Amino acid sequence: MSARISVDLESPVPPYEQIRGQVSALAASGVLSPGDRLPTIRMLAADLGVAPGTVARAYKELEAEGTVTAMRRRGTVIAPRPLETRSVQATPPELTAAVENLLTLARRHGISGPALLQLLGTALRSAPGDHQRTPTTLEQ
Numbered sequence: 001m002s003a004r005i006s007v008d009l010e011s012p013v014p015p016y017e018q019i020r021g022q023v024s025a026l027a028a029s030g031v032l033s034p035g036d037r038l039p040t041i042r043m044l045a046a047d048l049g050v051a052p053g054t055v056a057r058a059y060k061e062l063e064a065e066g067t068v069t070a071m072r073r074r075g076t077v078i079a080p081r082p083l084e085t086r087s088v089q090a091t092p093p094e095l096t097a098a099v100e101n102l103l104t105l106a107r108r109h110g111i112s113g114p115a116l117l118q119l120l121g122t123a124l125r126s127a128p129g130d131h132q133r134t135p136t137t138l139e140q
Contacts, residue, residue, distance in 0.1 A: 004031070007048045013107045015050050019058035021104040024067050027078050029097035034080040038068065 005022045007015045026032045038044070041059060045052040059076055062068040069079045106116045 005044070005048065007050055008108070009049075011108045012110055013104065015048075016054045016057040016061070017107070018104065019044075019048070019050075019055060020061050021100055023058070023062055024065070025097040025100040025104075027067050028100060029093045032078045034078050036078045037074070038076045038078070040075060 004026060005019060007018050009015065011018065013021075023032070023038070038059070039047065041052050041055045045055045048055070059068060059070070063070055063076075066079055068076050070076050103116070111119070
């Protein structure tokens with residue numbers, strides 16, 4: 001699994017946030033399934049060339065958001081998906097992963113939340129078949 005995660009030490013995005021975003025995207029896209037074990041903190045830290053505390057912080061934030069569960073003697077595993085994400089009308093995992101990746105990329109390039117929303121609003125307004133729609137206050 002650590003082969004799928006990389007850390008860019010030159011990025012303005014903190015390494016723990018890069019790890020968190022990538023694990024979250026892998027879980028949302030279905031690449032990592034509920035119950036899949038993550039590498040130990042020390043193992044992933046060694047693989048990525050970061051301090052164990054960096055990986056520990058990423059795992060702690062993933063647990064707080066409900067993406068992973070820390071289990072005694074089993075390590076850290078991908079948490080079961082909430083019921084609302086299993087429904088027929090749930091957001092497709094690929095879309096969730098794409099949004100996570102977009103957010104990570106925007107942070108890496110120093111693009112603020114409002115600037116990112118403006119970029120998305122511009123893209124939505126220029127999308128084919130979307131010309132009659134009134135922009136929301138977030139897009140203006």
